[in-house]
Amino acid sequence: xxxxxxxxxxxxxxxxxxxxxxxxxxxxxxxxxxxxxxxxxxxxxxxxxxxxxxxxxxxxxxxxxxxxxxxxxxxxxxxxxxxxxxxxxxxxxxxxxxxxxxxxxxxxxxxxxxxxxxxxxxxxxxxxxxxxxxxxxxxxxxxxxxxxxxxxxxxxxxxxxxxxxxxxxxxxxxxxxxxxxxxxxxxxxxxxxxxxxxxxxxxxxxxxxxxxxxxxxxxxxxxxxxxxxxxxxxxxxxxxxxxxxxxxxxxxxxxxxxxxxxxxxxxxxxxxxxxxxxxxxxxxxxxxxxxxxxxxxxxxxxxxxxxxxxxxxxxxxxxxxxxxxxxxxxxxxxxxxxxxxxxxxxxxxxxxx
Amino acid sequence: xxxxxxxxxxxxxxxxxxxxxxxxxxxxxxxxxxxxxxxxxxxxxxxxxxxxxxxxxxxxxxxxxxxxxxxxxxxxxxxxxxxxxxxxxxxxxxxxxxxxxxxxxxxxxxxxxxxxxxxxxxxxxxxxxxxxxxxxxxxxxxxxxxxxxxxxxxxxxxxxxxxxxxxxxxxxxxxxxxxxxxxxxxxxxxxxxxxxxxxxxxxxxxxxxxxxxxxxxxxxxxxxxxxxxxxxxxxxxxxxxxxxxxxxxxxxxxxxxxxxxxxxxxxxxxxxxxxxxxxxxxxxxxxxxxxxxxxxxxxxxxxxxxxxxxxxxxxxxxxxxxxxxxxxxxxxxxxxxxxxxxxxxxxxxxxxxxxxxxxxxx
Numbered sequence: 154x155x156x157x158x159x160x161x162x163x164x165x166x167x168x169x170x171x172x173x174x175x176x177x178x179x180x181x182x183x184x185x186x187x188x189x190x191x192x193x194x195x196x197x198x199x200x201x202x203x204x205x206x207x208x209x210x211x212x213x214x215x216x217x218x219x220x221x222x223x224x225x226x227x228x229x230x231x232x233x234x235x236x237x238x239x240x241x242x243x244x245x246x247x248x249x250x251x252x253x254x255x256x257x258x259x260x261x262x263x264x265x266x267x268x269x270x271x272x273x274x275x276x277x278x279x280x281x282x283x284x285x286x287x288x289x290x291x292x293x294x295x296x297x298x299x300x301x302x303x304x305x306x307x308x309x310x311x312x313x314x315x316x317x318x319x320x321x322x323x324x325x326x327x328x329x330x331x332x333x334x335x336x337x338x339x340x341x342x343x344x345x346x347x348x349x350x351x352x353x354x355x356x357x358x359x360x361x362x363x364x365x366x367x368x369x370x371x372x373x374x375x376x377x378x379x380x381x382x383x384x385x386x387x388x389x390x391x392x393x394x395x396x397x398x399x400x401x402x403x404x405x406x407x408x409x410x411x412x413x414x415x416x417x418x419x420x421x422x423x424x425x426x427x428x429x430x431x432x433x434x435x436x437x438x439x440x441x442x443x444x445x446x447x448x449x450x451x452x453x454x455x456x457x458x459x460x461x462x463x464x465x466x467x468x469x470x471x472x473x474x475x476x477x478x479x480x481x482x483x484x485x486x487x488x489x490x491x492x493x494x495x496x497x498x499x500x501x502x503x504x505x506x
Numbered sequence: 507x508x509x510x511x512x513x514x515x516x517x518x519x520x521x522x523x524x525x526x527x528x529x530x531x532x533x534x535x536x537x538x539x540x541x542x543x544x545x546x547x548x549x550x551x552x553x554x555x556x557x558x559x560x561x562x563x564x565x566x567x568x569x570x571x572x573x574x575x576x577x578x579x580x581x582x583x584x585x586x587x588x589x590x591x592x593x594x595x596x597x598x599x600x601x602x603x604x605x606x607x608x609x610x611x612x613x614x615x616x617x618x619x620x621x622x623x624x625x626x627x628x629x630x631x632x633x634x635x636x637x638x639x640x641x642x643x644x645x646x647x648x649x650x651x652x653x654x655x656x657x658x659x660x661x662x663x664x665x666x667x668x669x670x671x672x673x674x675x676x677x678x679x680x681x682x683x684x685x686x687x688x689x690x691x692x693x694x695x696x697x698x699x700x701x702x703x704x705x706x707x708x709x710x711x712x713x714x715x716x717x718x719x720x721x722x723x724x725x726x727x728x729x730x731x732x733x734x735x736x737x738x739x740x741x742x743x744x745x746x747x748x749x750x751x752x753x754x755x756x757x758x759x760x761x762x763x764x765x766x767x768x769x770x771x772x773x774x775x776x777x778x779x780x781x782x783x784x785x786x787x788x789x790x791x792x793x794x795x796x797x798x799x800x801x802x803x804x805x806x807x808x809x810x811x812x813x814x815x816x817x818x819x820x821x822x823x824x825x826x827x828x829x830x831x832x833x834x835x836x837x838x839x840x841x842x843x844x845x846x847x848x849x850x851x852x853x854x855x856x857x858x859x860x861x862x863x864x865x866x867x868x
Contacts, residue, residue, distance in 0.1 A: 173610075174610070174613045174614060175613065176609055176610070176613050177609070177612075177613075178609075184843075184844055185844060188844075415516075424510065425510075428510060430622075431854060486514075486549070486550040486551055486728075487511075487514040487515075487516060487550070487728075488514055488515070488516050488519035488550050488551075488552070488555075488728045488729075489516045489519060489520065489551075489555065490550045490551020490552055490554060490555055490728075491551045491554065492548060492549055492550070492551050492863075492864035492865065493863070493864055493865065493866055495862070495863050495864075495866070
């Protein structure tokens, strides 16, 4: 019998000697997550829709194009500066749909609660879900509730799934990215990740930073109306940050990407926190930012469109797509040197000194 | 951003590169001691901006990398025990021991926590009086004062459930070991700015004199490094062999005397094994007898262990600047950050990690 990637096998495809147990990094959005997807999930469930590997999937149903996606939220602490787990659970799924070019319509809401979780907190989270849904113009139309024994959960976990419709003429796919295209970011990076870190136990530092969590569907709508089919790819750089998102795009599109460090918008507070903690902001999570890759001819129009929306005021052109070094992201540093921006391996761990 | 952007200015950087180009008349080999400097060099692509005559080799200044495997295995054994909260700086967690790393201990149920300061570990000990809190005290002279402070405070508070596993190492003996090694090619050093902030640079003067090498105390921003390189090369070309201070905004000749006093009060100098290099005489710090009760090695009585180093890993040669990471046959193939054979591939100050992250395929 031949062992192909599509061959059904009962032995675990993840090398047991290396990883006998799941590590946190398997869920970190970096290389280990990718390894799980490539070696365990893709070969097991293989189908053309799954293999597009986008934030959401595009399905043709009765002549309409639907976008469908799901996401789970396990953030700690559940209330953080600028938002909470409920708002995040709506915006995360809404944004995954928006990154398919879709207008988000309906959400499901599944709650896994730990015995003893304060009812007051639950009410606050549910209210946030409602407010965020209203703001993003989506409806929560189905749901589920489970409770686990005390000590078997972390207060509350949320899963949301969502569907949306893709307007005619819009086609967002990594395969459409081609050399000459221009890379834009809708605003300052790494805000969410640093805002969360600032309230983590053992790490509290004083800052006025708030998470950037926001629904991006309206911003994306504005962009698509201005530039139409010339938008080739959209991505919200959440876990793993801008670096991981661009690496994935470069790999699926078989193109190179060149970033200009000096053009990447980043706030002073975020920059300072990253310097102190030894973190690279390119790998820090965002929850209300969008990367757009557009045809060169519409770059300025796209920039204007993004900047015309309140969520895109700090938008900037940060890089370009090239034919050279396919699959690799290169950064031209502030001092004029060059280096690669690799996919994150494991979690970003703060340094010693 | 203030105090950062000034040291990353492109025009100023070009000016230093040009000055270096005009100064250099023959090939020179320089070593930056600190892994933080190595990362700046590769992250900003400084090595590729320099004239061909200048060869940079990377030094042993990665505390995580030089922590001996035996001590790491001891840490893993202690962390696996029930009733122990094991605290460590983040970059130690993924360093491979003989069979496991600390993150795997955590995944298997061990209480391993990442802390930012030994004082956080001390706080944990106060909050959890029924548990043993152990801090993995890794680092050069830079982290020694804070670790000494934690032990001193633990004694003042009469804490019975706090201890440290000391893996402290010292820079000057390592520089001497490199200079004494047969076949050494290093002609000048960038000394580590943060170590010198604590210790000053008077210790380096006899080394510069005895071995006739220029040593320039250097910071960590791109312009610091370029200026440090320029100063070292200028001294070499002019025949001067002395200690100079590029990082004057942070370092004084005598250093931070108060911090030094605290280190001396709690620690004493001892011989220390460096991973991949071997024992260097008088190159480490251990707790003084008066503080022996805070020594995790004594408290937990971990047996001597037989360690298994990867036969393929050339970390020792990398850490002495004898080889560069891409010269290793396993680099980027059998040794990656996901599956490291040695510590320099996973530490945020490790040379292999810097080459892997910033230079592959570029």
